[in-house]
Amino acid sequence: MKTNPVKQKLQRGEPTFGTWLSLGDLYATRVLARMGWDWLTLDIEHSAVDWSQATMLFGAIADAGCVPLARVPEGSHHYIKRVLDAGAWGIVVPMVDTVEQAKVAIAAAKYPPTGNRSVGGGMHAMNFAAAPGDYYARANDEILVVLQTESPLGVENAEAIYSLPGCDAIFVGPNDLRAQMRTPDGADPTPQAHEAMVQRVIAAGKKVGCPTGIHAMDPASALERASQGMQFIAVASDLRLLTQKAQETLQTLLPDRSSSELARY
Numbered sequence: 001m002k003t004n005p006v007k008q009k010l011q012r013g014e015p016t017f018g019t020w021l022s023l024g025d026l027y028a029t030r031v032l033a034r035m036g037w038d039w040l041t042l043d044i045e046h047s048a049v050d051w052s053q054a055t056m057l058f059g060a061i062a063d064a065g066c067v068p069l070a071r072v073p074e075g076s077h078h079y080i081k082r083v084l085d086a087g088a089w090g091i092v093v094p095m096v097d098t099v100e101q102a103k104v105a106i107a108a109a110k111y112p113p114t115g116n117r118s119v120g121g122g123m124h125a126m127n128f129a130a131a132p133g134d135y136y137a138r139a140n141d142e143i144l145v146v147l148q149t150e151s152p153l154g155v156e157n158a159e160a161i162y163s164l165p166g167c168d169a170i171f172v173g174p175n176d177l178r179a180q181m182r183t184p185d186g187a188d189p190t191p192q193a194h195e196a197m198v199q200r201v202i203a204a205g206k207k208v209g210c211p212t213g214i215h216a217m218d219p220a221s222a223l224e225r226a227s228q229g230m231q232f233i234a235v236a237s238d239l240r241l242l243t244q245k246a247q248e249t250l251q252t253l254l255p256d257r258s259s260s261e262l263a264r265y
Helices: 005-011 026-033 051-063 077-085 099-108 123-127 132-142 152-156 158-162 174-180 191-208 219-227 238-253
Strands: 016-021 039-043 067-071 090-093 144-149 169-172 212-216 232-237
Touching: 005 016, 005 144, 016 026, 016 067, 016 238, 026 039, 026 051, 026 238, 039 051, 051 067, 051 077, 051 123, 067 144, 077 090, 077 099, 077 123, 099 144, 099 158, 123 132, 144 152, 144 158, 152 158, 152 191, 158 169, 158 191, 169 191, 169 232, 174 191, 174 212, 191 212, 212 219, 219 232, 232 238
Parallel strands: 016 039, 016 232, 039 067, 067 090, 090 144, 144 169, 169 212, 212 232
Antiparallel strands: none
């Protein structure tokens, strides 16, 4: 049975870099999976991806030698079971604000007696090049559990959440964190206040020995976060990489056209 190199890198204190899959396109995913990313995360939370589609993408990523992950819509037993049985090698769970929410998500990703994941299926074992029996015996050691910190409440509970057994890494969703920090009148936090909150996450992770990470929009930002000690770092997305290069091309071809006339996504 294959082992999960991302878990191994995180445990060794090394940074890992991946990108977000929001297009749900098989061709684009197969190309990205062969380019050298440590992992690719299929965003099932915010993208219109069905289960059959997800299963094909997880298989394509695993067959290419990359690690397929899934961001689930929520940290429930139902969603976590479905993506793992569909062949994901790990989960990214959004909006984890409390220890209780974290425990539910971790338990759903682990077979008994550690957790309460239901036993069944065969696609999961295929993606690890294993027989089902071998997968059931070793999946608890190989499945990656990443919990997201996306609110001030999550930051307040950081040390208690990050120190839970089975929490492999923490991932900051910077946009949701910024939105959750808005004042009652709807004003966004200052960049300095937002960054201070991110630094609290990094400090909490270092204190309890849990890897942290964040979504960065460009390579320079990703490397800066790695220099700060973050290890699970997403760089843009398939959609962002596509549109960014297309915008650069159009700006060269059509220099007289204002940037507001070029669609941005």
